[in-house]
Amino acid sequence: xxxxxxxxxxxxxxxxxxxxxxxxxxxxxxxxxxxxxxxxxxxxxxxxxxxxxxxxxxxxxxxxxxxxxxxxxxxxxxxxxxxxxxxxxxxxxxxxxxxxxxxxxxxxxxxxxxxxxxxxxxxxxxxxxxxxxxxxxxxxxxxxxxxxxxxxxxxxxxxxxxxxxxxxxxxxxxxxxxxxxxxxxxxxxxxxxxxxxxxxxxxxxxxxxxxxxxxxxxxxxxxxxxxxxxxxxxxxxxxxxxxxxxxxxxxxxxxxxxxxxxxxxxxxxxxxxxxxxxxxxxxxxxxxxxxxxxxxxxxxxxxxxxxxxxxxxxxxxxxxxxxxxxxxxxxxxxxxxxxxxxxxxxxxxxxxxxxxxxxxxxxxxxxxxxxxxxxxxxxxxxxxxxxxxxxxxxxxxxxxxxxxxxxxxxxxxxxxxxxxxxxxxxxxxxxxxxxxxxxxxxxxxxxxxxxxxxxxxxxxxxxxxxxxxxxxxxxxxxxxxxxxxxxxxxxxxxxxxxxxxxxxxxxxxxxxxxxxxxxxxxxxxxxxxxxxxxxxxxxxxxxxxxxxxxxxxxxxxxxxxxxxxxxxxxxxxxxxxxxxxxxxxxxxxxxxxxxxxxxxxxxxxxxxxxxxxxxxxxxxxxxxxxxxxxxxxxxxxxxxxxxxxxxxxxxxxxxx
Numbered sequence: 171x172x173x174x175x176x177x178x179x180x181x182x183x184x185x186x187x188x189x190x191x192x193x194x195x196x197x198x199x200x201x202x203x204x205x206x207x208x209x210x211x212x213x214x215x216x217x218x219x220x221x222x223x224x225x226x227x228x229x230x231x232x233x234x235x236x237x238x239x240x241x242x243x244x245x246x247x248x249x250x251x252x253x254x255x256x257x258x259x260x261x262x263x264x265x266x267x268x269x270x271x272x273x274x275x276x277x278x279x280x281x282x283x284x285x286x287x288x289x290x291x292x293x294x295x296x297x298x299x300x301x302x303x304x305x306x307x308x309x310x311x312x313x314x315x316x317x318x319x320x321x322x323x324x325x326x327x328x329x330x331x332x333x334x335x336x337x338x339x340x341x342x343x344x345x346x347x348x349x350x351x352x353x354x355x356x357x358x359x360x361x362x363x364x365x366x367x368x369x370x371x372x373x374x375x376x377x378x379x380x381x382x383x384x385x386x387x388x389x390x391x392x393x394x395x396x397x398x399x400x401x402x403x404x405x406x407x408x409x410x411x412x413x414x415x416x417x418x419x420x421x422x423x424x425x426x427x428x429x430x431x432x433x434x435x436x437x438x439x440x441x442x443x444x445x446x447x448x449x450x451x452x453x454x455x456x457x458x459x460x461x462x463x464x465x466x467x468x469x470x471x472x473x474x475x476x477x478x479x480x481x482x483x484x485x486x487x488x489x490x491x492x493x494x495x496x497x498x499x500x501x502x503x504x505x506x507x508x509x510x511x512x513x514x515x516x517x518x519x520x521x522x523x524x525x526x527x528x529x530x531x532x533x534x535x536x537x538x539x540x541x542x543x544x545x546x547x548x549x550x551x552x553x554x555x556x557x558x559x560x561x562x563x564x565x566x567x568x569x570x571x572x573x574x575x576x577x578x579x580x581x582x583x584x585x586x587x588x589x590x591x592x593x594x595x596x597x598x599x600x601x602x603x604x605x606x607x608x609x610x611x612x613x614x615x616x617x618x619x620x621x622x623x624x625x626x627x628x629x630x631x632x633x634x635x636x637x638x639x640x641x642x643x644x645x646x647x648x649x650x651x652x653x654x655x656x657x658x659x660x661x662x663x664x665x666x667x668x669x670x671x672x673x674x675x676x677x678x679x680x681x682x683x684x685x686x687x688x689x690x691x692x693x694x695x696x697x698x699x700x701x702x703x704x705x706x707x708x709x710x711x712x713x714x715x716x717x718x719x720x721x722x723x724x725x726x727x728x729x730x731x732x733x734x735x736x737x738x739x740x741x742x743x744x745x746x747x748x749x750x751x752x753x754x755x756x757x758x759x760x761x762x763x764x765x766x767x768x769x770x771x772x773x774x775x776x777x778x779x780x781x782x783x784x785x786x787x788x789x790x791x792x793x794x795x796x797x798x799x800x801x802x803x804x805x806x807x808x809x810x811x812x813x814x815x816x817x818x819x820x821x822x823x824x825x826x
Contacts, residue, residue: 204231206269206374206402207252212261214247216635221247223426225261229374234396234403236413236435239423240623241639241667245406246276248423249378252404270296272372276379276638278363282352286344289351290335290366297328297370304328308792327371338365341391342384343549357383357549368395377405381412382664385549386690386718408668410435410693510655510683512539513574515560520569522552522559523709529555531709533569542678542685544695546718547705553688554584556705557658560686577684580654584661587645591634595624595644598633599651606651622647639665646674655683663691692718759825767822770815777812781805 207229214221221244229235239245250256252263253273265271280289291298304319306312323329336347342361351359360383367375375396381389389412396403396416407413413420413435420431420438429445431438514537522529529552537543545553558564560571561581589598599606599615606618613621619629622643628636636644642665649657657678663671675697678685689695695702695718702721704712714721759767784805 205229206231206233206266207404208262208264209252210262210264212248212251212263213259214244214251214256215259220426222423222428225423225428227421227428227430229402229404231402232400233419234417235405235419235421236417237404237406237421237423238413238438238668240669241643241665242637243423243426245423246378246637249273249376249404249406250275253376269374270370270372272367272370272375274364274367274375274377274380276382277356278359280351280359280362282350284351285348286339286351286354286362287332287335287347289362290339290369291332297326297331300326300328301331331369335365335369338369342388361388364392372401374402374404375399377403377407379407379665380405381407381409381690384690386546386692387548389690389692408663408666408671409691410668508578508653508655508683509576510539510578511574511576513572514539514541514577514656514684515574516570516572517560518570518572520559520566520571521709522555522564522566527552528707528709530559530566530569530711533709533711535713537684540682540684541701542699543687544699544702544718545686545688545705546690546695546702546721548707551705551707553705554660556703557660557686557688561658577656578652578654580649580652580657582646582649582657582659582662584664587641589633589641589644591632593633594630595619595633595636596629598644599648602648602651607653618651619647639667639670642666643670656685657681657683658686660688661690662687663689663694692722759822763822763825767819770819770822774812774815774819777808777815781808781812784808 205228209228210226212225213223215223225248237245237248247256251258253271253275255273255275281292284292300319300322304316304323307315307319327334339345339347339362342365344358344361344365351362354362364377364380367377380392384392389409393412393415403416405417415434417434418432420433420435422429422431422438422442429442431441433441516537517533517535520530520533523531527550545556547553555564559566560573561579562571562573593601596615596619599619603615605612605614607613616626616629620626624640624644628640633641633644646662646666662674666674671691671694675694678687678698685698687695687698697717699717701713701715702718704714704721706712714724716724784801787801
């Protein structure tokens with residue numbers, strides 16, 4: 171009996187183990203299904219420079235990750251490797267089966283012979299090839315392949331692909347769809363590439379600096395768009411408001427390793443500070459202990475020979491740990507500005523236009539001492555032209571600009587990043603000055619570069635080896651080394667890492683001179699400026715007292731008030747019409763109105779029939795692009811006519 175019981179217990183234990191294993195296996199399978207991307211042990215270096223080592227993390231479905239690191243630490247390289255545009259030295263990348271990835275690189279490249287719309291179609295090769303196959307099967311009457319292609323078109327939402335492409339391009343202020351790509355600026359090409367990724371609607375987006383070359387209205391639109399995006403997202407951006415509102419995870423590359431924070435940018439700042447404090451405390455303890463151990467190790471070899479071997483080994487490990495203090499160097503911008511007088515600059519009756527495009531119109535302004543001005547507005551409203559007029563690089567059509575004698579400009583421009591790529595970093599600075607005055611001291615070119623995080627090894631490296639952000643930092647260095655008292659910064663935040671931006675913000679806040687900043691970085695503007703010029707286009711420039719967030723809040727309140735006023739006005743007009751109709755209900759139609767009423771019924775019927783025919787033609791899939799555009803324009807006109815004539819018919823029907 172005991173043997174039978176023991177056998178039954180063993181059987182139940184065996185069945186329980188099998189069930190537990192099945193449940194465990196099911197959990198693993200379910201979890202693996204939720205992971206879009208798995209990275210294991212990824213390493214990359216260039217020569218002796220290690221970008222990252224042993225990087226491992228996963229991107230789950232619907233997860234939105236922001237990638238943060240200093241310039242030159244491998245952010246863009248990591249994205250390139252994940253997207254398949256580069257290869258790692260070591261490691262493994264695994265994408266979930268069937269996951270479609272959309273990748274926006276930092277500097278997109280298109281074939282020059284393509285138009286804007288063709289460039290978008292070509293970037294999304296999966297959808298464009300599917301459309302081509304569908305059109306070919308339709309032309310050949312291939313009834314066997316058509317059902318499967320139609321199902322795939324439905325799955326990829328490809329039926330209205332061209333229409334969606336034009337809509338997204340329009341939101342990004344690209345409206346010449348047939349313009350050759352070779353005629354576009356670098357910023358416009360970046361926007362076309364961004365549009366192509368968004369239109370593709372992939373399962374996972376990999377975006378490298380998506381907010382670069384976008385004005386504030388476009389950034390806010392993109393922020394809203396990505397907030398509604400249902401796929402996963404891995405992104406590099408310096409826009410801190412954007413990070414905070416779009417991402418729910420932050421990954422930081424620091425000291426060639428990664429640190430992960432389960433929260434947005436605000437949460438990251440808090441937890442990163444805790445991590446650094448813990449690291450500093452741990453390092454301080456290690457150094458205190460090291461001093462004790464060092465005293466022991468310095469004794470005579472005879473005395474030390476009797477000590478335990480493990481203590482000697484522990485000393486060397488402790489020495490390594492104490493030496494592993496995190497490099498907390500940051501860009502130091504403590505450069506003393508020159509004296510600036512009370513007269514800065516005055517603009518009187520300033521006018522500037524290019525053909526029908528008006529930049530300024532009868533503009534007056536007097537700049538005050540120590541003023542910090544931000545300039546915002548949509549692309550193309552004349553922000554850069556305005557500051558070039560101030561600097562004397564562009565002449566106004568009429569008006570006067572008077573600049574004070576003590577003003578010494580420091581100009582950081584979008585186009586100013588023009589180094590000889592074959593020069594060494596230190597030679598770029600030496601070509602301007604061998605010694606630089608900083609805080610009452612004279613620094614050599616090498617010492618000055620170290621203030622900007624350029625190590626001795628990097629100083630003697632060639633410019634072409636620098637990352638885009640490091641080149642921007644070098645450019646900023648060349649602007650500030652002349653000790654200006656009036657800084658004009660045109661899009662200074664592009665490609666700079668967050669650490670550099672934070673230091674630049676603090677410098678500008680304490681800067682004993684004048685500042686004008688043109689930037690789309692809302693966080694940067696909020697911290698630096700005390701008032702803003704809003705360029706609305708057509709020469710309309712509004713001076714708003716406050717930062718960008720203050721202006722945005724005021725604008726939203728104004729729009730809400732205007733909408734409320736319009737609603738009240740419409741309600742009153744409706745009430746007046748109803749009152750008029752009730753008092754005039756007994757009126758009869760005149761002969762002319764009766765004829766109009768009868769003809770309207772016929773015309774509306776004809777327009778409805780035309781609309782139906784146009785809809786069938788547009789959905790047939792047989793029209794070329796030009797015909798489709800013509801039909802699209804005509805159907806819009808027909809719909810407007812139907813609405814207009816229907817309203818008139820309703821008015822006349824009151825008296826029939």
